Amino acid sequence: MPPLTSHNASRMAYNMASAMASAMAYAIALTMAYAIASPALAQELPPVPRLAEAADLDPDPALVQVALTAAETGDPVFPYSYADGGIGPIIRVPLGASLAVDLDNALSDPTTIHWHGVAVPEAMDGTLWRFDPVMPGERFRYAFPVEQAGTFWYHPHFDTARQVDGGLFGALLVDDPAAPAADDELVLIFDRAMESHESPRGEAGHGALMGGWRINGAHAPLAFTARGGAAVRVRLINVSSVGYLDLRWPGIRHIASDQGFLPALQTPDRILLGPGDRAEVEWLIGEEGFSVENQPFSLNGGETWQAPSELLRVAVTEPAPAPDGLPWPFSGAAPSDDPPYSDIVYVFAGSDRTGEWFINGEQFPAVTVEAVPQGSRPIIEIRNHSPTHHPFHIHGNHFEVLSLDGQRPPYARYEDTVDIPVHGRLRVRLFADNPGAWMTHCHILPHAEEGMMTVLEVGVPEGPPRGAP
Numbered sequence: 001m002p003p004l005t006s007h008n009a010s011r012m013a014y015n016m017a018s019a020m021a022s023a024m025a026y027a028i029a030l031t032m033a034y035a036i037a038s039p040a041l042a043q044e045l046p047p048v049p050r051l052a053e054a055a056d057l058d059p060d061p062a063l064v065q066v067a068l069t070a071a072e073t074g075d076p077v078f079p080y081s082y083a084d085g086g087i088g089p090i091i092r093v094p095l096g097a098s099l100a101v102d103l104d105n106a107l108s109d110p111t112t113i114h115w116h117g118v119a120v121p122e123a124m125d126g127t128l129w130r131f132d133p134v135m136p137g138e139r140f141r142y143a144f145p146v147e148q149a150g151t152f153w154y155h156p157h158f159d160t161a162r163q164v165d166g167g168l169f170g171a172l173l174v175d176d177p178a179a180p181a182a183d184d185e186l187v188l189i190f191d192r193a194m195e196s197h198e199s200p201r202g203e204a205g206h207g208a209l210m211g212g213w214r215i216n217g218a219h220a221p222l223a224f225t226a227r228g229g230a231a232v233r234v235r236l237i238n239v240s241s242v243g244y245l246d247l248r249w250p251g252i253r254h255i256a257s258d259q260g261f262l263p264a265l266q267t268p269d270r271i272l273l274g275p276g277d278r279a280e281v282e283w284l285i286g287e288e289g290f291s292v293e294n295q296p297f298s299l300n301g302g303e304t305w306q307a308p309s310e311l312l313r314v315a316v317t318e319p320a321p322a323p324d325g326l327p328w329p330f331s332g333a334a335p336s337d338d339p340p341y342s343d344i345v346y347v348f349a350g351s352d353r354t355g356e357w358f359i360n361g362e363q364f365p366a367v368t369v370e371a372v373p374q375g376s377r378p379i380i381e382i383r384n385h386s387p388t389h390h391p392f393h394i395h396g397n398h399f400e401v402l403s404l405d406g407q408r409p410p411y412a413r414y415e416d417t418v419d420i421p422v423h424g425r426l427r428v429r430l431f432a433d434n435p436g437a438w439m440t441h442c443h444i445l446p447h448a449e450e451g452m453m454t455v456l457e458v459g460v461p462e463g464p465p466r467g468a469p
């Protein structure tokens with residue numbers, strides 16, 4: 001397998017070469033954001049855009065076939081797109097069907113697609129540990145059966161911070177036939193621009209926190225209008241490279257997380273979504289509208305001093321009594337016990353001052369590969385020894401959260417991406433069922449790029465010999 005060691009050097013060269021252009025573009029983007037945001041004062045917000053769904057090119061209902069082209073846009077703020085400048089289309093697949101996506105790489109760089117949260121075969125995972133990227137001008141077919149319902153997303157796993165931040169992402173929705181039909185379904189993809197570009201090694205992310213949020217590609221705040229009496233299923237996806245969402249509105253009804261429906265309805269006072277994280281909620285529209293506010297989040301922990309900002313205003317036409325909650329197929333599963341041992345311990349360390357990030361003192365790709373048997377349920381403890389939050393993500397297999405800082409969750413919590421607070425200690429039980437060599441990393445993309453990624457083998461992978469990319 002050809003080494004891709006030029007990757008970091010080319011990225012750094014890109015960053016330096018584009019720094020001035022990025023700074024100018026960023027200033028323009030901020031100006032535009034304010035210009036667009038100003039109607040808020042007049043109580044007139046632009047509507048949140050609806051995302052298009054990808055066309056299914058195959059008439060067989062058991063196969064969803066989609067064509068995607070990754071292309072350059074000419075836009076300095078969002079230089080890449082799967083959809084002619086917009087956010088990638090929603091790919092919707094019925095549970096149990098197969099998905100085939102033909103990716104045409106029209107970029108001048110290699111790329112891949114990773115199916116975040118989905119248990120795909122390793123060769124379809126879009127990672128570079130044992131497989132090659134899709135080269136410029138090439139086409140590659142990603143094909144796999146989809147066996148877990150939920151809200152997932154897709155994005156490159158090559159030069160990830162730059163390509164994702166530049167606009168390459170979209171939603172992958174796997175529909176559960178047991179779920180009731182809501183009156184409306186709203187997919188909300190939250191992102192911010194220029195999180196990975198303007199900042200040289202060392203300050204990635206934190207200098208960029210002033211960047212405003214977009215929802216479905218439009219600058220917040222935005223408006224959503226619903227009829228009184230309607231039940232709306234809302235899928236929330238944070239595709240930001242660095243930014244956390246800390247969302248609040250009155251009467252939150254949390255129905256699903258990374259890996260599908262919760263065991264029971266939860267009514268938390270906020271929805272915290274780190275980079276890569278998802279949640280589903282239901283809105284039971286009644287007589288009055290409400291605002292979805294975002295509490296500015298400090299990556300270094302503790303309360304921020306800023307006031308919350310409105311991201312979305314839900315307005316009501318034809319006020320009517322709110323409906324009852326829908327009969328979601330909650331499993332009722334009880335949380336597993338947190339046993340007094342660990343099979344694997346990952347220590348997350350690093351600092352913004354050095355810009356270097358480590359797992360167990362190592363930086364990807366020079367890492368020790370941990371291995372667990374296929375079908376096992378290893379207990380993994382992740383200790384955050386750094387002064388920064390990190391969203392922990394593992395590919396190909398999901399896990400149950402057993403405890404965070406010794407506190408057990410109030411319900412059986414199945415995730416693939418979960419926040420670890422500053423100096424926090426997260427314990428999970430991995431469902432190690434999908435064989436392969438899987439990326440295990442922080443989903444703050446500049447952290448992953450600066451080393452905070454390792455590899456966990458499930459079973460004995462077949463195929464070409466293992467080697468660093």
Ligand SMILES: [Cu+2]
Binds near residue numbers: 390391447
């Ligand atoms: Cu991190």
